[in-house]
Every structure is written in C-alpha cells, then in structure tokens.
Amino acid sequence: MVDERHLVFIVDDDAGFLKTLSALMSKRYDVESARSVDEALKVFQGSAFDVVLLDLNLGKRVDGLELLDKFRAIDPAVPVIMVTDDNSPASIVAALKKGAADYINKCPNMADLECRILKAIGDQHLSRVNRALRDEVDEIRGEMVGESPPMLELRRRIDHAARTMMPVLIHGETGTGKEVVAREIHRRFSPNSSFLGFNSTEVSKDLFESKLFGSERGAFTGAVQTVTGLFERAGDGVLFLDEITEIDASLQAKLLRVIEQREFERLGSSRRMRFRGKVLASTNRNLQEAVDKGAFRKDLYFRFSTHLITVPPLRERRGDIPLLARYFLRRKSRELGLPMPSVGDDEISKLCSEDWPGNVRELENRMIGWVIDDIGASAPGREAGSARNADGDLFEMDYLSAKRSMVQRFQRAYLARVLASCNGDVNEAAKRMNISRQGLQKIMKEIGD
16 A cells, blocks of 8 residues: 555645645655635545545634544545644644544654544544445345344244244244244245245235235126236245234235145135245234234144244343444445435444334434435434534525525425335325425425535
8 A cells, every 4th residue: 555656635825835745745646736615625636645644723614523524424445634724622622523633733754644634534434334334244144134132032933934834823023023033943944945025914905815826817896807816926935924913814814825735726616726835924013912802813823833933022122223323324225326425333332222113114214314314304213413403504694595504304204204204215205295216306305505
C-alpha cells in the first residue's frame, strides 16, 4: 500500500497553508485542493478520493463540520481527517462523532501525517472488505441473524428437522419470522427444489381444497378448467402451509391423509396421486388452546409434534437486536438504492430496551424508517437529529423556502410510512402510491438533494 499513489483532497481557506501542504503532499500523493465550500463540493462530487484533509474553520460563516456532513452524505466511505489549530476536547469529540477518521494539528509532522493517512485508507479498505464479507454471509445465512442462546437452539432444531421427510410445525408470535424458518428448512432440506407457500388467511375458504389438492373441470360450480393444486406442483420440494389452524377441520383430515399415506386426489377425480415432498406448517395461536377448541385436529397435531419448532419472540433474544438492526439497515439501503445510514452505537443500544410486540417484522420496518430518515427526515422511532425539524424554524424562512421545507417533510414522512408497510419493496410502494417506480425514485432523489 505504501508504494501506491493515492488521491488526496485538501480543503482549506488559507491560501498559503494550502499551497505549502499541497506541495509537500504531492511528493507522495496525487493532490487536489479547494478553498471554498462550493468549490470543495463540486470537486468532491466529481472525483473518487482516497482521503480528505479538511480544515475545521473555513472562514467566519462556515464550519468544517457542516462540510464533513455533506461529504459523508455524498460518499460515507471516504475517510476525512480534520486539520485545525483548535485542539479542544469538545472539537475533537464533535468531529469524531460526525464520522471524521482522525484529527490532527494544522502544523503536522509529515511522517506522522503520512502514517495517519495510510491508516485511514487502510481502515477504509478493511471496512469495505468487511462489508463485502458481511453481505456474502447475509446471502448465505438469509435472515437467520443472531448468536443468542435461543437462536443457537433454533438453528439446532432447524437442522434436525431438515434431515427427514417428516412434517414440521413452526409456532411463534406474529412477526417472529416463521416463514424465514420455513425457508431455512427448505434451504437445508433441498435447496434446488421448489418452495410453495399457502397463506390460509388470504384465500377464500371455499377455495381451500381446490387450491391445495387441485380440481377437475366441472368439479364444482365455477370450475371451468382443470386446476393443478399445490401438493402436485410442489413435486419433491416443500409446501409451506402458513396459519394452518385457519384451515377448516374437515380439510385438516385430508391433510392428515396426505401426510400419513402420501397420496391425494383432485376434486372431482378418483385418481390417486403421489406426494413426494415435505410439508411445513405454521401458526401464531396457542397450540393446546387450538386443539381444545377444535381449531386444530388432535391427530394432525400429533403427526406434527415430532418436529415442533417454536420461534422465540424478539424480547427473549435482545442480544441479537444490534445484529438484526445493522443487517436490515444494510439490506434495505441496498434494496432502496440509498446510502446506509451512519448510526451510532448508542442509537442501536437503545433498541434493546424496547419490548417489540411486533417482533422482528417491527424492527425491520423501523430500520426502513431510519434509511429514509437518513436523507433528511425524522422517521417514526428515531429522534430528530437537527433543529431544522422544529416547526419554529419555518417562521425564520421566506414563504417559498418554508413551503418547500414543509412539502419535503411530508414527502419523507409519507414515503417512510409507505415503504415500511411494504417492507421496503419499491415496486409495491410505487403501486400503493399510484405512481411509477421511476416517479418514486425521482421523489427519493429530490428528498436526498
């Protein structure tokens, strides 16, 4: 790394110091410089710098920390070293909290400065490699994020359940990730086979049987064509029956037959068909209560009880919350095409004290809000970080500026809520907003600007 010629950007309003430092630095680095904020922003946006040396005091009206914020908004990966005569602890803390990589005196020892530059570049490279590795791990691991004892036990049960053809019942509160568990079982059981899901709450009850087992033309009123059911389509893959206790008890008896005899018939047909796959089911109801009330057949429950997996609520695995939060921030930033927010450890730690009645799904939606918040608004669940969010500031602006500010606040709040309700799916959000995907991306870009 020492032999590489890195590109260094120096920003300082002192022409004499800028010239001297640029001359000294150019012996080892490619150097560009700027004296004003406008010039600095224009140059920064047009080049890929390896490190920035930024003066803390850029004149009477300009604070280098403000320019640091703008640099990090454009490219948070570029390390910025603050250069100033002000060595007060308050200034150092303020710069580091805003993401500065280092802080040096305005008359630095050149050997020391070079060490700091190379360290900042090296740290940036290591961070980039770590992010790439985390992304690879995320792809492999999916959303099975966490190292708490409940998660380790959950992975053990998943591994055991994936080794056989026996059916599996996944139990857990709403939002705990029951489908994530089902997909992880599928990944370990037969990753190249099909995974078909059936949500019992989203299908009309009179269509349950046809949807699951298929039907022949004329089998019932309205059956104008032959329908291939999910058991047939699943082949030797996995069929996931979400909220199985919502399925009528008489139909549960037919499910039991498929599980025990591995055979089924289409509605309107007497021809028996073979089921070669694996059945997974889920419920958020109290199982014993569901059995006692007849919502879940006792004999069907016994067939599933060999592999009964309970997904722990988030409040019982609080140690995983920081890992989950950062995972969702990375993934949602990537999906939305926005920079990953710069979030402090204190903000992440505060999440651990909440109860999370909506479990992992609620945390995921909160992180979508934070990603949107990072382009200038205060999304639900995150405190406003700037006095500009206060309505009192509006009356210090002219009319058009105040109107523009209010419109942008509405756009950010509205967009954060819609994206959260769609789990960050841009296409689905655009559909709900009744605009094109390109139109939504345009709004997001305008908010960012």
